[in-house]
Amino acid sequence: MFNKFKLLFTGKQQDEASDKYVEVPANEINEDLKSHIIALEKLGEKYSEVIEKEYTSKFECNGKKNLKIWVCRDIDGDQLPDLTSNHCLEGEYRSQVAINFDGFTDEEDAYVYYIQLWYYFSGGRKGIGTLYDLSxxxxxxxxxxQLEVILKEV
Structure with a gap:
């Protein structure tokens, strides 16, 4: 939560247009969806690894060291060490491709940018999920x- 407010005040608000996501009502959150979420996260991990290798030298040439791209997961903002995509149907679970450089940490508030893959809000009477729309x-x-945008920033 703090991360979103911080981004508002620092002018780095994420460009996560709502049309990039499919809303999933609670009654459609099931094991079939879980397999799609796991596949999406694995795809995110694959892309993260390949793209990080591709862009590391470009970032270093622009004075931006220690590029790291990874899929991170949390439940209600807590990054638990044993948290995997198998937990994706738990309430407040979120996964995202995170991008960072220059003295990065794995803490949520330190991300330069992220692309949300899946978020399941289970509060209130009904929950709802938002899933990155690969279709x-x-x-x-x-x-x-996003990396190209970051490279252009001073």
Whole structure:
């Protein structure tokens, strides 16, 4: 939560247009969806590894050291060491491709940018999930586009 407020005040608000995501009502959150979420996160991990290798030298040439791209997971903001995609149907679970450089940490508030993959809000009477829409958007291109934006920043 603090991360979102921090981004508002630092002018780095994420460009996560709502049309990049599919809303999933609680009654559709099931084991079939879980397999899609796990596949999405694995795809995010694959892209993260490949793209990080591709962009590391570009970042270093621009004075931005220690590029790291990874899929991170948390439940209600807590990054637990044993948290895996198998927990994706638990309330307040979130996964995202995180991008960082220059003295990064794995703490949520330290991300330069992230692309949310899945978030399940279970509060109130009904829960709802939001899932990155691979049928309309290219995750690999989205990650690379954001890296190009970061490279252009001073």
């Amino acid at each position: 309309k958007y290219d995750l690999e291109a989205n990650i690379k586009d």
